[in-house]
Amino acid sequence: MSKEIDILKRRLAREHAARKQAEGILEAKAKELYEVNQSLEAQVKERTAALKKSEQQYRSIVESADDIIYNIDSNGNFSFVNPAGLSYTGYPAEEVIGQSFLKVIRNDYKEEVQKFYLDVLVNKKNKTYSEFPISTKSGETLWIGQNVKMIQDGNDVISFSVLARDITKRKIAEAERNRLSKEIKKAQLIAESAQAAEAEFLASMSHEMRTPLNAIIGMSHLLQDAKLNEDEAEYLDILVSSATVLQQLISDVLDISKIDAGHLELQQKPFDLFKLIKNLERTFSIKMENKDVTVKIDTDLVLENLLIGDELILNQIFLNLLGNAEKFTNHGEIIIGVKQILNTENKVRLDLSVSDTGMGMDPDQLEKIFEQFKQASSEIRREYGGTGLGLAITKKLISLYNSEIKVLSQKGKGTKFSFELELNKSKIPIAKEEELFVKKLEFSDIDNPVLIVEDNVMNQKYITKLFEKWKLKYVLTQNGKEAVEACSIQKYSMIFMDIQMPILDGYQATMKIRASKNLNNNTPIVALTASTLLSKKQLAINSGMTDFLSKPFNPNQLSRIILNHLSTKNVSEIANTDSSIFRFNPKLDAQYLIKNYQDDLEYCADMMEIFIETIPEEITVLDQSMKEKDFQNFAKTAHKLKPTFTMVGLSKLSKAFEILELDAKIESNDAFKKFKTLRKEISDGLKLVALEKEKILNQLKNT
Amino acid sequence: MLGIVFTEFFEMVEEKFGYEMVDGLIEKSSGTTNGVYTSIGTYPHTEIVEHVVNLHKETQIAIPDLLRTFGQYLHGTFAKNYSGFFDDASNAFDFLESIERYIHVEVKKLYPNAELPTFESERKGNNQMVLIYKSDRRMGDFALGLIEKTMEYYKEPADVKMENIENDGSKVKFIITKS
Numbered sequence: 001m002s003k004e005i006d007i008l009k010r011r012l013a014r015e016h017a018a019r020k021q022a023e024g025i026l027e028a029k030a031k032e033l034y035e036v037n038q039s040l041e042a043q044v045k046e047r048t049a050a051l052k053k054s055e056q057q058y059r060s061i062v063e064s065a066d067d068i069i070y071n072i073d074s075n076g077n078f079s080f081v082n083p084a085g086l087s088y089t090g091y092p093a094e095e096v097i098g099q100s101f102l103k104v105i106r107n108d109y110k111e112e113v114q115k116f117y118l119d120v121l122v123n124k125k126n127k128t129y130s131e132f133p134i135s136t137k138s139g140e141t142l143w144i145g146q147n148v149k150m151i152q153d154g155n156d157v158i159s160f161s162v163l164a165r166d167i168t169k170r171k172i173a174e175a176e177r178n179r180l181s182k183e184i185k186k187a188q189l190i191a192e193s194a195q196a197a198e199a200e201f202l203a204s205m206s207h208e209m210r211t212p213l214n215a216i217i218g219m220s221h222l223l224q225d226a227k228l229n230e231d232e233a234e235y236l237d238i239l240v241s242s243a244t245v246l247q248q249l250i251s252d253v254l255d256i257s258k259i260d261a262g263h264l265e266l267q268q269k270p271f272d273l274f275k276l277i278k279n280l281e282r283t284f285s286i287k288m289e290n291k292d293v294t295v296k297i298d299t300d301l302v303l304e305n306l307l308i309g310d311e312l313i314l315n316q317i318f319l320n321l322l323g324n325a326e327k328f329t330n331h332g333e334i335i336i337g338v339k340q341i342l343n344t345e346n347k348v349r350l351d352l353s354v355s356d357t358g359m360g361m362d363p364d365q366l367e368k369i370f371e372q373f374k375q376a377s378s379e380i381r382r383e384y385g386g387t388g389l390g391l392a393i394t395k396k397l398i399s400l401y402n403s404e405i406k407v408l409s410q411k412g413k414g415t416k417f418s419f420e421l422e423l424n425k426s427k428i429p430i431a432k433e434e435e436l437f438v439k440k441l442e443f444s445d446i447d448n449p450v451l452i453v454e455d456n457v458m459n460q461k462y463i464t465k466l467f468e469k470w471k472l473k474y475v476l477t478q479n480g481k482e483a484v485e486a487c488s489i490q491k492y493s494m495i496f497m498d499i500q501m502p503i504l505d506g507y508q509a510t511m512k513i514r515a516s517k518n519l520n521n522n523t524p525i526v527a528l529t530a531s532t533l534l535s536k537k538q539l540a541i542n543s544g545m546t547d548f549l550s551k552p553f554n555p556n557q558l559s560r561i562i563l564n565h566l567s568t569k570n571v572s573e574i575a576n577t578d579s580s581i582f583r584f585n586p587k588l589d590a591q592y593l594i595k596n597y598q599d600d601l602e603y604c605a606d607m608m609e610i611f612i613e614t615i616p617e618e619i620t621v622l623d624q625s626m627k628e629k630d631f632q633n634f635a636k637t638a639h640k641l642k643p644t645f646t647m648v649g650l651s652k653l654s655k656a657f658e659i660l661e662l663d664a665k666i667e668s669n670d671a672f673k674k675f676k677t678l679r680k681e682i683s684d685g686l687k688l689v690a691l692e693k694e695k696i697l698n699q700l701k702n703t
Numbered sequence: 704m705l706g707i708v709f710t711e712f713f714e715m716v717e718e719k720f721g722y723e724m725v726d727g728l729i730e731k732s733s734g735t736t737n738g739v740y741t742s743i744g745t746y747p748h749t750e751i752v753e754h755v756v757n758l759h760k761e762t763q764i765a766i767p768d769l770l771r772t773f774g775q776y777l778h779g780t781f782a783k784n785y786s787g788f789f790d791d792a793s794n795a796f797d798f799l800e801s802i803e804r805y806i807h808v809e810v811k812k813l814y815p816n817a818e819l820p821t822f823e824s825e826r827k828g829n830n831q832m833v834l835i836y837k838s839d840r841r842m843g844d845f846a847l848g849l850i851e852k853t854m855e856y857y858k859e860p861a862d863v864k865m866e867n868i869e870n871d872g873s874k875v876k877f878i879i880t881k882s
Contacts, residue, residue, distance in 0.1 A: 007722060007723060007726045010726060010729075010730075010738075011722060011726065014729070014737070014738050014739050017737075017739040018739045018741045019741075021739055021741050021744060022741040022742075022743055022744070025741065025743050025744055026743070
């Protein structure tokens with residue numbers, strides 16, 4: 001029993017101890033909790049103090065800020081405006097707080113600003129910037145730029161917090177700038193229109209001065225053909241040279257002003273560089289005939305296609321440089337250099353030059369020559385004349401190509417001008433052109449007359465006299481209207497059309513001729529223009545004209561343009577009108593004959609003799625083959641004869657024999673049929689060649 | 704070790720063998736606590752091991768059986784005192800999965816120093832689950848009892864197989880197959 005009591009006692013003691021222990025644990029836990037609580041409270045206190053401090057800081061910033069800070073409640077009334085805002089607007093707080101914000105907005109902007117806030121409110125745009133003018137209490141206008149921040153409670157906007165800044169100074173500056181830029185624009189417009197007026201003035205001056213000058217020069221050319229005594233001839237020479245100088249001067253001055261005004265734009269058109277260089281060589285060879293000077297081309301350039309560039313400008317550059325060389329060179333040679341620096345599939349880079357063995361210059365003179373109206377020395381001007389503009393123009397023209405002119409010169413040895421050009425290649429192959437040379441002209445073989453449309457009586461006389469001299473038939477009309485009428489009556493071989501005319505001008509007349517169905521739809525029309533502006537020339541081409549000739553022009557320029565546009569047959573007939581060579585019968589292929597036997601008429605006669613002797617024999621062979629239906633032999637003989645006909649100028653028969661050969665090769669009876677029909681033409685050809693041979697032999701005897 | 708294990712252990716011993724057995728185990732104990740345990744305290748793990756070993760000596764019941772029985776017993780206490788955990792799961796497998804990722808997490812919050820076993824679980828189809836028990840306490844049999852009672856609690860009769868992965872019993876695999 002006592003054991004049980006002991007156990008019970010121990011149990012009680014244990015349970016008591018356990019309860020005590022549990023109480024201790026709980027108490028410890030409670031204490032821990034209390035401490036946590038204490039520390040949380042301390043933290044809250046600390047945070048609150050910090051918050052208060054930061055709010056005070058914020059407040060002092062807002063109060064002392066230079067920037068305007070204000071709040072607007074959801075009804076659009078001011079709920080707070082900082083001192084800067086109050087002093088800025090001039091209102092005391094009691095006059096704005098609780099009042100609509102619109103009160104301070106300048107009247108004309110009230111609607112816009114209201115819309116702005118509505119937009120912020122509806123679209124919940126945060127941090128939006130806007131600028132608008134406000135009206136201060138004293139009625140002054142000030143500008144503010146402000147950022148608006150929405151204060152939201154969940155989805156509801158409860159107020160706007162705004163930070164604004166005075167931007168009045170900037171606005172005034174902006175307005176000033178706008179006003180200035182408008183004034184600049186206005187000034188620019190005035191300047192531009194003045195520039196346009198200047199260009200227009202130059203263009204019309206060009207016309208007004210060139211037209212009478214054309215007449216003066218033209219008439220003096222005609223006068224040179226008249227019988228004059230020695231004094232008269234001298235006066236005339238002076239007249240011609242003075243007029244020519246004047247013409248050059250006008251032309252140079254115009255060129256300079258065009259380049260300076262930026263009116264001269266580089267055309268990008270395919271052109272034949274070799275043709276251009278050869279023409280220049282030829283022109284200057286003639287000019288230098290009286291001097292002991294030869295003009296040569298020195299080139300290593302290999303070209304298969306036309307180059308792309310401005311032929312007119314390149315030509316002018318060379319004309320100026322060559323004109324210069326011509327002026328100062330009395331013995332030796334002038335060399336036109338065309339060297340390739342780079343020659344790729346698509347482009348070439350060229351070293352172009354004009355060198356002479358003339359008087360040369362010393363270094364001092366070299367410095368001046370590219371300046372406008374400056375020449376190497378005053379003696380030069382006295383002795384050689386000129387405007388002193390040529391090289392300045394040349395330099396400017398070359399600069400249009402983004403290149404630079406270089407000069408090398410040695411006193412007494414000569415001068416070399418050179419420049420580099422990079423030109424693109426076109427896809428157009430260079431045409432193998434026949435070279436024709438005209439000294440004295442006669443156009444009597446041209447069937448249709450040339451139509452002249454010109455209102456200026458002096459110019460009419462000049463052109464018609466030249467045409468009469470060249471035995472070129474013509475019809476003269478006074479204006480565009482008459483020209484259009486004349487075009488419906490008969491066909492012309494070509495038309496020369498003045499631009500500025502009464503009743504109907506040249507552009508309109510051309511458009512009418514091109515637009516209506518008439519005999520001259522395709523007749524070449526050449527504009528006679530006193531304008532040197534490229535834009536005017538472009539206008540002429542656009543209206544349907546084929547080419548243009550700048551007034552004043554000399555007989556050579558006029559004849560060259562006729563040769564350029566009349567059909568090859570006519571050209572060839574004209575080409576051999578040079579009495580110093582021989583005039584071939586137009587029924588023969590004169591072009592070929594001239595080209596092949598240019599200076600050797602004896603050789604030509606020999607060839608004709610051989611032809612006359614061999615042909616009858618060969619014809620018999622053909623007859624025999626035809627009889628035996630021997631196609632092979634027929635074809636062989638025809639093949640042999642084919643070039644023989646060409647050799648004596650019977651090109652048409654040569655072509656016919658080519659067809660005979662082909663027919664015979666495929667054993668077609670057409671060969672024989674065609675041969676029969678050719679019999680008469682062959683015998684006529686033989687007679688013609690025999691006659692021509694006699695004529696040649698006669699001429700050879702006489703000379 | 705959590706005090707509740709001690710209090711519940713002596714609860715069970717008293718119920719099965721009377722307080723005399725409880726008194727005897729405490730008197731024999733070499734620990735310092737002198738049998739003063741409360742459910743909210745924590746006590747050295749070695750003491751419960753000593754009590755179990757002594758109980759085995761007294762009753763001649765195998766230690767694994769003792770531990771398993773204790774597990775079954777403790778389950779009842781848990782189900783009564785912490786019914787929330789059981790209510791949160793709608794079936795036995797869900798509950799077993801929640802031990803590791805939910806219940807032990809909650810226990811840790813209350814008793815940051817508690818050293819708990821880990822229970823990796825993997826379902827093999829609808830009717831089978833593999834549980835990997837890991838604990839340095841090596842009380843797999845105790846866990847077995849808890850698992851068996853859990854299956855019963857959710858009225859999902861099952862066959863529970865126990866395999867040692869580590870020979871010392873620190874890693875044990877349970878394969879629970881519902882019948």
